[in-house]
Amino acid sequence: MTSAQAAAQPPASGVSVSAPGKVLLTGGYLVLDPRFSGLVVATDARFVVHVAAESESDAAAAAAAAGTSEGGVRVRVRSPQFIDGAWDRTIALPGSRVAGVPPHAAGNVFVDTALECVFAVLERRMGPAALAAAAGPCGLRITVNADNDFYSQTDDLDRRGLPHTADALASLPQFNATHTRIADVKKTGLGSSAAMTTSLCAALLVFFGAVEPAAMSVLVRDAGADVDAAIAAAHRAQLDLVYRIAQISHCLAQRNSGSGFDVSSAAVGSHEYTRYDPVVLDSLVRTIKETGQIDADALYEAVERGTWTQRITPFKMPPGLSLMLGDVSVGTNTVKFVSKVLRWRAEEPELGEFLWQQLNRANTRAVTALKRLNALHAADAVEYAASLELFAAVPASHWAAAIPRTASIDGAGADAALRDLVNERLAALASGDKAANIDQGEALRLAALAHDASKPTLACLVDTLGIFGDIRSLLRVVSDRAQVPITPPEQLRLIDACHDVAGLLAAGIPGAGGYDAIFCIVVSDEAKRGVQRVWSAWTETAVMPLLQNEAKFGLHAEIHG
Numbered sequence: 001m002t003s004a005q006a007a008a009q010p011p012a013s014g015v016s017v018s019a020p021g022k023v024l025l026t027g028g029y030l031v032l033d034p035r036f037s038g039l040v041v042a043t044d045a046r047f048v049v050h051v052a053a054e055s056e057s058d059a060a061a062a063a064a065a066a067g068t069s070e071g072g073v074r075v076r077v078r079s080p081q082f083i084d085g086a087w088d089r090t091i092a093l094p095g096s097r098v099a100g101v102p103p104h105a106a107g108n109v110f111v112d113t114a115l116e117c118v119f120a121v122l123e124r125r126m127g128p129a130a131l132a133a134a135a136g137p138c139g140l141r142i143t144v145n146a147d148n149d150f151y152s153q154t155d156d157l158d159r160r161g162l163p164h165t166a167d168a169l170a171s172l173p174q175f176n177a178t179h180t181r182i183a184d185v186k187k188t189g190l191g192s193s194a195a196m197t198t199s200l201c202a203a204l205l206v207f208f209g210a211v212e213p214a215a216m217s218v219l220v221r222d223a224g225a226d227v228d229a230a231i232a233a234a235h236r237a238q239l240d241l242v243y244r245i246a247q248i249s250h251c252l253a254q255r256n257s258g259s260g261f262d263v264s265s266a267a268v269g270s271h272e273y274t275r276y277d278p279v280v281l282d283s284l285v286r287t288i289k290e291t292g293q294i295d296a297d298a299l300y301e302a303v304e305r306g307t308w309t310q311r312i313t314p315f316k317m318p319p320g321l322s323l324m325l326g327d328v329s330v331g332t333n334t335v336k337f338v339s340k341v342l343r344w345r346a347e348e349p350e351l352g353e354f355l356w357q358q359l360n361r362a363n364t365r366a367v368t369a370l371k372r373l374n375a376l377h378a379a380d381a382v383e384y385a386a387s388l389e390l391f392a393a394v395p396a397s398h399w400a401a402a403i404p405r406t407a408s409i410d411g412a413g414a415d416a417a418l419r420d421l422v423n424e425r426l427a428a429l430a431s432g433d434k435a436a437n438i439d440q441g442e443a444l445r446l447a448a449l450a451h452d453a454s455k456p457t458l459a460c461l462v463d464t465l466g467i468f469g470d471i472r473s474l475l476r477v478v479s480d481r482a483q484v485p486i487t488p489p490e491q492l493r494l495i496d497a498c499h500d501v502a503g504l505l506a507a508g509i510p511g512a513g514g515y516d517a518i519f520c521i522v523v524s525d526e527a528k529r530g531v532q533r534v535w536s537a538w539t540e541t542a543v544m545p546l547l548q549n550e551a552k553f554g555l556h557a558e559i560h561g
């Protein structure tokens with residue numbers, strides 16, 4: 001038992017824990033397979049979950065309304081941003097089964113599964129009587145709030161007569177009401193269920209003393225700092241406990257699909273993610289299939305003794321680079337996309353594997369280039385700043401035209417027939433693309449600059465621009481073969497238009513692709529404004545700039561009172 005567990009007197013005014021949203025920049029689909037990894041950036045849009053002991057007067061009023069006050073720990077969950085954001089629950093002890101209680105008995109599968117998983121683990125650790133006592137006589141009140149970026153705000157901006165701009169978005173109240181039911185809200189693709197599940201699990205574990213608040217930020221705090229090794233190890237183990245419970249709970253709630261990169265970034269922030277081997281959940285999933293219920297033994301076994309093989313390597317955007325996300329508000333059905341892509345992989349296994357290997361190479365090169373930018377900045381900040389400035393003076397399409405890439409695969413050792421097939425598709429798909437027209441003198445000047453050995457940062461920036469282009473091209477071939485609109489022409493046209501902006505470094509369609517959003521990485525404020533201008537003038541689809549910045553950390557806890 002840790003010191004945190006021993007001091008299990010819940011804080012009087014409760015606990016707040018927040019977790020960030022995510023953007024998967026590279027590794028869509030590949031990251032479902034533990035052989036490959038993805039780069040996920042955590043955003044500063046956060047979910048905030050507050051857990052507190054229910055006051056006696058509120059509990060009495062609720063019990064009177066429900067006509068009951070008995071039967072396990074009462075938990076009232078509220079999401080005030082939704083017209084139907086109310087879920088009243090009892091959690092039976094012993095057993096930790098969750099049941100709905102009128103008048104708000106309707107379920108929320110992510111909330112219910114998180115409650116059941118956390119209580120089942122706490123029950124094992126603390127015993128049912130101590131857990132019930134720690135919950136207090138009146139039960140718990142849980143409040144869930146999400147930053148505005150998680151849901152499309154365009155309807156509310158229209159209602160208020162405001163334009164679809166970043167400034168107008170910034171003027172909206174925090175945790176803006178959506179005026180809608182939770183099932184009808186338009187999501188932006190930042191991973192609401194993962195951020196909600198992770199912050200909810202963490203807030204409960206902190207409230208009951210199983211995890212110390214300081215454990216939440218252990219990875220950020222301890223990076224390079226001189227900290228007590230034993231405390232750091234204890235905190236890492238506690239963060240790992242949160243991670244495992246959140247991962248299991250989210251996985252069960254979304255019926256076993258998904259690589260878990262979204263829960264992982266909600267827990268620890270931006271990183272390169274290689275998924276856990278799903279075998280760790282086999283026995284739990286099997287018992288659920290057999291009985292329709294979560295088996296507490298199998299759950300406890302997976303949490304406390306399971307072999308979790310995920311690899312998490314923290315990542316930070318290089319200095320001076322900003323991530324932008326344009327919400328296109330149409331939406332992608334990720335589960336449907338994933339099942340179609342996997343079906344195609346089974347139909348064309350050799351081509352599929354070949355493309356996965358090519359994509360993996362391009363994804364790895366993208367991450368290596370971004371990491372190299374960090375290293376170049378550390379080595380010579382003056383050269384770095386000067387190169388950023390040179391790069392930002394020229395439209396991305398001009399750099400691309402001056403340093404042309406063939407977008408073809410030349411890999412020695414690659415299967416020649418597969419290589420020819422992919423190269424043919426790459427060429428055919430690119431044949432209608434708009435090419436930038438720059439005069440030869442300008443092309444020569446830019447090429448000389450990009451190859452100037454005294455400007456390694458500039459060379460790396462130009463290379464990064466090309467690598468993200470290669471990723472889009474390869475995803476286009478996957479999209480074409482699998483017949484899944486991962487790279488829809490509308491989105492590619494928008495990305496093309498963004499390449500007219502000076503200072504655009506990279507662009508793509510995050511995660512599963514499709515119609516959720518596009519991302520851009522820019523190297524200057526002027527470039528940010530340039531991209532925003534392209535988005536606001538875009539008439540083919542509405543593009544809403546989200547208030548995107550990289551999160552500085554994953555989970556974060558605050559204790560009240």
Ligand SMILES: Nc1ncnc2c1ncn2[C@@H]1O[C@H](COP(=O)(O)OP(=O)(O)O)[C@@H](O)[C@H]1O
Pocket residue numbers: 079081085108109110111144145146182183187189190191192193194196254
């Ligand atoms: N503010 C919230 N309060 C409670 N539950 C939420 C909230 N936002 C999202 N959720 C849960 O997450 C679900 C949406 O998850 P999902 O469709 O997987 O979208 P996403 O890709 O954003 O995670 C909702 O149906 C609900 O169960």
Ligand SMILES: C[C@@](O)(CCOP(=O)(O)OP(=O)(O)O)CC(=O)O
Pocket residue numbers: 023024027028029030031032189190191257258259260261334338510511512513516
């Ligand atoms: C296809 C994927 O590899 C990436 C999906 O990324 P998104 O960011 O599109 O995810 P959602 O928020 O669930 O829609 C599936 C996965 O890894 O889970």
